[in-house]
Amino acid sequence: MAGVSTATVSRAISNPSVVSEATREAVFDAIRRTGYHINMVARNLRRGRTGAIVVLVPNLGNPFFSLILAGIEQAAAPAGFSVLIVDTKQPHTDQDQLFTYLHTTRADELISLDGALPPDLLARQGEANALPPLVFACEWADESPFVKVVIDNEAGAAMAIRHLHELGHRRIGHVQGPRGNVLTEKRLAGTQKALEELGLPVRPEWFFAGDFSLHSGAEAARQWMALEERPTGVFCASDQMACGFISEIVSAGMSAPRDVSVVGFDDIDIARHFIPALTTIHQPRVAIGQAAARLLIERINDDSGGKAFMDQTLPVELIVRQSTGPAR
Amino acid sequence: MAGVSTATVSRAISNPSVVSEATREAVFDAIRRTGYHINMVARNLRRGRTGAIVVLVPNLGNPFFSLILAGIEQAAAPAGFSVLIVDTKQPHTDQDQLFTYLHTTRADELISLDGALPPDLLARQGEANALPPLVFACEWADESPFVKVVIDNEAGAAMAIRHLHELGHRRIGHVQGPRGNVLTEKRLAGTQKALEELGLPVRPEWFFAGDFSLHSGAEAARQWMALEERPTGVFCASDQMACGFISEIVSAGMSAPRDVSVVGFDDIDIARHFIPALTTIHQPRVAIGQAAARLLIERINDDSGGKAFMDQTLPVELIVRQSTGPAR
DNA sequence: ACGGGTTCTGTAATCGATTACATAGCAGGT
DNA sequence: ACCTGCTATGTAATCGATTACAGAACCCGT
Known part of the structure; x- marks a missing residue:
């Protein structure tokens, strides 16, 4: 024409x-x-790319990830990349399935929000038919060679403990995330280190098992209530657990911060609207997603190939609200 | 070899x-x-398909959508489809951008969770270079010819009103969603119809403006508190607004259900853990996502082409928790 | 008028998997 | 021995955009 x-x-x-x-x-x-x-499709075939970024999400149903996805999408779309999501914890997603997704014919790049990918899958990175370049965000697999965009979980935990200490709390407990999770370990390590530095007791019965869920927070509250000598301050490794914890003590006739000061972690949407509004450690979720996507895109466009792309650690922030108060 | x-x-x-x-x-x-x-990429080029479903999300940051996405992913992945997400409300997503995404060279199928797509975009459906087949889920554009997978919003609203009526409430208010939104209109219509059927007053000052957000729920609570004659029961068109509403009256020294019974809509995660746990209308979000994806996939695999694919209306359910109680 | 240089455009190969068509091989029946 | 029919496989065209290469058109200076 x-x-x-x-x-x-x-x-x-x-x-x-x-x-x-x-x-x-x-x-x-x-x-x-x-x-x-x-x-x-034709363009991508000829150019030898797919124009897509695959995001591996450990549980799509978890609203925590929505803002990170939004950040990724914000950075990827203007650069002409499609954002493809895969739920790594779905029953249908067995390992072969996963590997098919991760292969270069489906995506140019990977962002994993899941730190617990099958290790032998990651090991294939060096092979001839390698995985596409991968960036971890939020979670990561420790000792893996991949670049990551994360927050300083240890520092965040320390901020929470110091905040409780400043309010006069001397008996401080911690509700942990699921065992084996990097975030759990880092937040636990930060908690213990801060307690030791402040000369506060580290008592095993004040460390409650959890899995980041509302339910496990409530369970921890029951254990807390059963103690003879209760911590007056509790740092929960997630806001969901903090909400569950408070819910449970409220139904038992107690309240926060009157009977116990509670600090969460994440600063999810409801944190500021919970009753009492949750004191928590804020992490910049949109920024994490954007940073991860930008890093990947720069790496693609960088023909030199030699440039070293480094881990990024984004700052966390203590947000003081109503769930913490002076020790009695 | x-x-x-x-x-x-x-x-x-x-x-x-x-x-x-x-x-x-x-x-x-x-x-x-x-x-x-x-x-x-090569296979798709030859086969004339993309193997991808694009999901249009009005606001990825809104955790409400995460379970729907999970449902879509659950149904799409086993069928060999990739799930691609686009945030329709991002500033970068102007209309041309959007149209590029929606075109058949990028996706075989569309699922829109956004009922407010630009009308002239939808109008192009009939053209030579048509959009891929589209299914609306949750929200939809009224009077458009597209198949939709939705819940019965009017019935849900009526359930909420009847629940309040059964508890003895005779003055019932409603906090609305954003004007122009289909869900807002349907829930409003259901509310008004139920009130009329029960012979209850429909007073303009008991209908509060809102936009589904926590913030707007709190704003509605302030208006409610300023009334001379307050409704004793309030039905909020979203759980977020219900939470905001309750938060606000609690900080003013009142409480639910003592001073007002509050019903939400959606049954989001926090609803059951809010204090008080929220009475709400549950919608099956994972099932909505699955149904939408399955419908699309069946339609692709249906060579006959003649089969009529019909709207699906999934059931809602009243979940009675602690935010509602007998009228005093 | 002619060579050198520039700018623009067309030709045809290419990416990798699929598939219509052709053909080879073989069994079974007459 | 020959034909029919079936199965299994190879050959080559195809999907649509990109791009190396070649050639056309034009300008300029001598």
């Missing part, structure tokens, strides 16, 4: 400066008139 | 029954040894 070859059309679209003014006009005019849209 | 042509390899992979036992073995053995993985 524009009276030119397909080669020229292609040039007009993907590299407009090499075609003449008049031709470019004619081509774009014809494109408008026909409603032509470029076939991404 | 298997001593056969590429055609035979292709057949062994995508239609194993047509190749001989021995050849099939040889091919799969070679595949294992080389670590070969099929190039999805």
